[in-house]
Amino acid sequence: MPPSVPHHRLPRTRRVRRLFRRIAFTAVLGLVAATPIATAAAPPAAAAAGGLQQVTGFGSNPGNLQMYEYTPAGLPANAPLVVALHGCAQTADAYYTNSGWPQFADRWGFDVVFPQTTSANNALSCFSWFDAAEDSRGKGEAASIVQMVEHAKQSRGSDGRRVYVTGLSAGGGMTADLLAAYPDVFAGGSVASGLPAQCATSQAAASGCQTGPQKLSPAQWGDKVRGGYPGYTGPWPRVAIWQGTSDYTVYPANATALRDQWTDVWGIGQTPSSTDTLPGNTTRSVYNDSAGQPAVETYTVSGMGHGLAVSPGPGAEQCGRAAAYFLNTICSTYYTGVFWGLDGGTPGGGGDRLPAPAGVTVTGVTDATASLSWNAVAGAASYAVFRNGTKAASPAGTTYTDTGLTAATAYRYTVAAVDGSGTAGAASAQVTATTTGGAPARCFTATNYAQVAAGRAHTTGGYVYANGSEANMGLYNVFVTHTLKESPAGYFVIADSGCTG
Incomplete structure (x- = not known):
């Protein structure tokens, strides 16, 4: 609907549906009732001054959305494009400010589109992941978002083969729906604290999806994706799934349903090819495709509630700002970008990079030093040691002693192998070394x-x-x-x- 059309002139059926959303949705995605979104509700005008620009005239806009865009200075044509969808009661500016996507757009070179919905569409400014008139191919909000993609491709020269979509909560539910409805548009997706594609097709069913989706088989979940674009046979998007174990707004059962759904679409089963531990009490499970490349990855953050995982700080694997529903645990944006290959690696997780060193161990500590060792990686010319997310040293061998540390302090370490061209591979599992001495805790x-x-x-x-x-x-x-x-x-x-x- 064009913004200039008065509400009283809408068709009666749509007015009734919208009124119903306003009244009933407060009981559906009730996250705003628990915590005010004061820090997330900055007006869009504030975004423009900080680098986020509103784009108008991007298409017929059947979903009545707003388009904002961040483009790094000097970005060449044929760069990747990421679409980032905010959660309920948030704005494009909130996602721009807190998620970390602009940071990696600058570092790795890609464009970011931040769609925004408003209370005119939904009482809580949620994307309508539960409404077939809004989240299906060629309809409503989903069609508006794809029009934004096409506009970016035309105006910025974005690479149509490398378009990705990510979202939080209701934005995560819409992300899954977009991947199902437009697998020919999106090469990958990342669903954060979200819902499986087409979990709900009505307002009444939405709340049940949040607290516990239907008990469907992987094939039944997969059929919901295959039904989004009948006749499409692939290639399918690579999908990352982020979920906190203490999320009581969108329950962890949704992550399991998402895993079942997308592994079935890929035809690869539900047993992980590998599992490892990441910072922030995060467990990553990887599900490889037939070529041995990651097709689906799940990231389970122990103890995290409802929100997007961020990790403020200067480290190479850190990002974002802590705020309402941006939770300080791990930089999900970094790991999602690597999974998609935005860092220059092979899509699916950098398959052309060296593997993570195994056997990283703390071999000794003093009041000012911590010593580490690890197993050698074939093809490594050197190694990168990261202390608390920041690179500390580049030893040639498989041991390192960190010096000048503070007594009675815990330090987190990861190690990555570096090839002859200077490209670092995947980071190892994290270990913690606590120096001795100092006053008792x-x-x-x-x-x-x-x-x-x-x-x-x-x-x-x-x-x-x-x-x-x-x-x-x-x-x-x-x-x-x-x-x-x-x-x-x-x-x-x-x-x-x-x-x-």
Whole structure:
């Protein structure tokens, strides 16, 4: 519907449907009731000054959406394109500011389109992942988003073979629907705290999908994708699935359904080809295609609630800003981009890069040093050692001693093999080394409210984060209790499983 058409002139059936959305949807994606989105609701005008630009006249726009775009300076033609969909009650600016996508667009060279819906479409400004009139091929919001893709291809010269879509929550549900409806447009997708494609086809069914999708077989879930574009036989998009284990808005069962759905579409079964551990208490499971390349990957973040995983900081694998529904755990944008091949690797996870070193071990610590060793990787010319996400050294061998450290402090390390051209391979599993000495650790058990009042934690967007470690402690109230360990002074980590010096 063009914005100039008055509401009272809409066809009666559409007015009724929209009114129903406004009244009923507050009980469906109820995430805004738990935590205000004050930090996420900046007006679009603020985005333009920061590099995000609104684009008008991108098409007939049947879904009545707004288009915003971020293009790095000097971006050449034929660059990849990423479409990033915000969650309920958020804006394109919120996703631009907090998700980390502009950061990697600058680093790796691609264009980002940020579609935006409004309360004119939905009472909570959610993308309509549950409405066949909005999320199907050639219809509504889905058609508007594809028009944005076509506009970017024409105006920016984006590479039509490397178009990807990602989204959070309702944006994640719309992402899955877009991958099903337009597998000929999108080479890959990433669903964060979202729903399987066509989980709900009505307003009434949406809430049930969130708390527990239907008990369907992988083939039945796959049929929902195949029905999105009848007759299409491939190639299919490569799909990443991000989910927190403590998400009580979109339950973890949805990640399982998404895994079943897309592995069935690829015809590769539901047993992972490999599993490894990443920062932020994250477990990655990889499902390879017939050529041995990752087709589907699941990222399970232990203890994370409802939101997009980010990891603020200067490290090569860090990104984003912590805010409401942008949770400080791991940079999902980095790992998603690598999975798609945006970093220059093979789509599907950089198959032309060296594998991660195995056997990374802490072999010794003092009050100022930490020593590591790992197994050799065939073809490695050197190795890159990362301390707390930042590159610390480039040893030629398989051992390294880090010096100049602070006593009684925990340091996180990963190691990557580097080939003769200087390209780093996949990062190893993370290990932690804690230096000796210093004052003994102090432990504090209290409610989140009391921890903030005592100066051991702080709040952002209704959530509590430990000072120093920035660990997400949950909602700011007196009903959540954690034990915090202080070591060194002013640096707190969650120690609910036991606090020792």
